[in-house]
Amino acid sequence: MKTLASPYIIGLIVLxxxxxxxxxIMGRNVKxxxxxxxxxxxxxxxxxxxxxxxxxxxxxxFMGDTGFNYDGFLMPYVILCAVCSVGYIFGARYFGIYLRxxxxxxxxxxxxxxxxxxxxxxxxxxxxxVGIMCYLTSVTKGAALLMQNLLGLGDNPHGFLIGxxxxxxxxxxxxxxxxxxxxxxxxxxxxxxxxxxxxxxxxFIFSEAGGWPQSVTNTVVWLNSPDSVQAHIDAGxxxxxxxxxxxxxxxxxxxxxxxDPASEWAYMGNSADTVVWAFVLGFVWLIAxxxxxxxxxxxxxxxxxxxxxxxxxxGSVIALVILIFxxxxxxxxxxxxxxxxxxxxxxxxxxxxxxFPTWLGIIVISGLMSAALSSCSTFASLIGFSLANDILPAxxxxxNPDKGLRNGRILMVLSSVIVVFLTYYSSPAIMxxxxxxxxxxxxxxxxxxFAGVWSKKISERGAFWSxxxxxAAFVLAQVLKTFAGVSFPTLLRPEILGMAAAVVVYFxxxxxxxxxxxxxxxxxxxxxxxxxxxxxxxxxxKRTLRYAKFVIVSGVVVTGxxxxxxxxxxxxxxxxxxxxx
Amino acid sequence: MYxxxxxxxxxxxxxxxxxxxxxxxxxxxxxxxxxxxxxxxDASTGSMP
Numbered sequence: 001m002k003t004l005a006s007p008y009i010i011g012l013i014v015l016x017x018x019x020x021x022x023x024x025i026m027g028r029n030v031k032x033x034x035x036x037x038x039x040x041x042x043x044x045x046x047x048x049x050x051x052x053x054x055x056x057x058x059x060x061x062f063m064g065d066t067g068f069n070y071d072g073f074l075m076p077y078v079i080l081c082a083v084c085s086v087g088y089i090f091g092a093r094y095f096g097i098y099l100r101x102x103x104x105x106x107x108x109x110x111x112x113x114x115x116x117x118x119x120x121x122x123x124x125x126x127x128x129x130v131g132i133m134c135y136l137t138s139v140t141k142g143a144a145l146l147m148q149n150l151l152g153l154g155d156n157p158h159g160f161l162i163g164x165x166x167x168x169x170x171x172x173x174x175x176x177x178x179x180x181x182x183x184x185x186x187x188x189x190x191x192x193x194x195x196x197x198x199x200x201x202x203x204f205i206f207s208e209a210g211g212w213p214q215s216v217t218n219t220v221v222w223l224n225s226p227d228s229v230q231a232h233i234d235a236g237x238x239x240x241x242x243x244x245x246x247x248x249x250x251x252x253x254x255x256x257x258x259x260d261p262a263s264e265w266a267y268m269g270n271s272a273d274t275v276v277w278a279f280v281l282g283f284v285w286l287i288a289x290x291x292x293x294x295x296x297x298x299x300x301x302x303x304x305x306x307x308x309x310x311x312x313x314x315g316s317v318i319a320l321v322i323l324i325f326x327x328x329x330x331x332x333x334x335x336x337x338x339x340x341x342x343x344x345x346x347x348x349x350x351x352x353x354x355x356f357p358t359w360l361g362i363i364v365i366s367g368l369m370s371a372a373l374s375s376c377s378t379f380a381s382l383i384g385f386s387l388a389n390d391i392l393p394a395x396x397x398x399x400n401p402d403k404g405l406r407n408g409r410i411l412m413v414l415s416s417v418i419v420v421f422l423t424y425y426s427s428p429a430i431m432x433x434x435x436x437x438x439x440x441x442x443x444x445x446x447x448x449x450f451a452g453v454w455s456k457k458i459s460e461r462g463a464f465w466s467x468x469x470x471x472a473a474f475v476l477a478q479v480l481k482t483f484a485g486v487s488f489p490t491l492l493r494p495e496i497l498g499m500a501a502a503v504v505v506y507f508x509x510x511x512x513x514x515x516x517x518x519x520x521x522x523x524x525x526x527x528x529x530x531x532x533x534x535x536x537x538x539x540x541x542k543r544t545l546r547y548a549k550f551v552i553v554s555g556v557v558v559t560g561x562x563x564x565x566x567x568x569x570x571x572x573x574x575x576x577x578x579x580x581x
Numbered sequence: 582m583y584x585x586x587x588x589x590x591x592x593x594x595x596x597x598x599x600x601x602x603x604x605x606x607x608x609x610x611x612x613x614x615x616x617x618x619x620x621x622x623d624a625s626t627g628s629m630p
Contacts, residue, residue, distance in 0.1 A: 075591050082595040083598070254587070309610065320595075534617070538617045541617050541618055545607060555603055557596075558596045559592060562592045567585070571588075574583045578582060
């Protein structure tokens with residue numbers, strides 16, 4: 001790894017300075033809580049899309065997911081991404097528009113008003129704070145590890161703590177003051193940085209792996225058997241790590257990934273388990289993308305309902321394209337001679353620091369830190385907002401509502417300090433903690449979110465117990481699985497149990513005859529479009545429809561590109577294997 | 582004997598899923614905007630709404 005004086009560090013210092021300056025300038029425009037929490041509800045499509053993607057993609061995507069694909073699970077991951085990314089479209093169309101129309105400041109406030117219920121607002125606030133703290137812990141861990149290595153402190157006993165402190169100081173510095181207006185602008189800048197990173201680095205990875213299409217075919221053939229791996233080690237292919245087990249990943253590019261029990265990488269179970277996992281988790285994440293606080297909060301900032309719809313449409317395509325093509329390259333990176341000791345999650349960073357040209361390495365390191373910090377800023381601000389807007393006013397009745405802006409800032413800093421402690425003492429797994437946290441939102445209120453917008457018959461009682469049962473069943477099953485070693489059948493995974501519990505308990509506990517006038521009034525308001533929106537629709541409807549056409553065309557292009565760049569060379573590799581090669 | 586049917590199926594599924602979702606979005610949005618689109622067409626052709 002490079003040390004403090006390297007151009008990578010200088011690049012990062014420049015980037016951090018830019019973030020803090022922009023955050024400070026934007027913070028001057030914050031006059032009230034609406035500015036601070038929802039950017040004055042005046043953000044255009046570009047800023048909302050940039051922020052949406054930036055808060056979604058973090059070290060989890062660029063270190064955890066790239067590592068997962070380097071391990072040999074590309075196609076299950078592609079399935080997962082394809083299914084979940086359309087969550088943006090459905091979420092914006094069937095939930096986001098109505099969330100924005102309600103003019104609330106936070107998602108728990110929306111639920112509280114929709115069901116005229118303090119306990120629902122409190123419950124969703126607590127789930128938001130706990131779930132996002134877990135997610136923030138996961139993302140901060142990745143960012144701190146990256147920072148530790150960049151500072152050349154990989155072997156220093158206090159290196160992680162120093163990396164953690166620097167990461168915290170930077171994202172707190174620009175998030176604390178800037179509010180949502182600054183966060184939207186900064187996250188859009190960060191979005192551009194890591195998008196450039198992803199697309200520029202892809203051809204370099206292929207080039208280092210032996211070029212296209214050879215690298216794809218070789219990934220199919222070389223990793224397929226211990227004998228094949230040994231033969232290529234003998235030929236000098238992996239001089240830095242001449243361990244057969246490290247490279248024996250049969251099926252790394254197949255539809256199910258590495259599932260041969262003889263391989264130490266077959267940790268996802270058998271073929272059917274892995275494919276079903278991809279569809280199930282894809283669906284769970286679809287719901288999470290549609291209803292989670294860190295994604296839906298962006299819709300509240302949109303300047304009109306067309307911005308919400310367009311953001312969902314274009315965001316789904318951008319997320320899909322970035323993820324599947326970067327991770328395709330990371331699977332092919334198995335053909336590169338990477339030394340022993342570099343973990344899967346560190347592989348992309350190692351490539352950028354050791355094999356890419358310096359200018360590209362600077363872009364990648366800046367992109368990775370941008371992805372990490374953008375998610376950190378979103379999560380830290382959401383925790384602060386929920387504490388200041390939903391939890392503390394309910395606990396301390398005499399709290400001055402005029403101090404909401406100040407309280408939001410103070411609570412954001414305090415909660416981020418707690419996250420620093422959690423990060424320091426938590427498990428090293430980056431990806432799985434984040435999956436747990438995001439799943440929690442989907443299983444708890446995924447069902448109620450849509451039902452609350454689209455059904456007049458859902459009552460407070462049904463909504464509360466549905467949310468509670470979904471979260472409780474999921475957490476209980478996950479605890480049994482993680483700590484007691486209980487194994488669940490593929491189709492009864494904790495996520496499925498949680499979602500099923502939410503639906504079953506809703507029907508058991510719902511009392512439509514107990515719906516209050518306040519609930520009916522709020523429901524009617526949700527389905528009443530403002531006159532200003534009607535006027536905007538006259539001008540903007542045709543343009544919004546073009547975004548839907550863009551999704552259709554993108555689907556054709558994605559399959560075409562995958563067919564040529566993935567499938568044809570893959571089939572060539574299969575032909576070689578069948579010929580005994 | 583290795584095959585590649587599953588990989589071909591997923592290659593088609595990924596784009597196909599997006600095409601289907603895009604068509605669904607386009608149709609439902611068009612239905613939502615029907616009133617304003619008709620109004621705009623009437624205004625541009627000079628006919629009464």
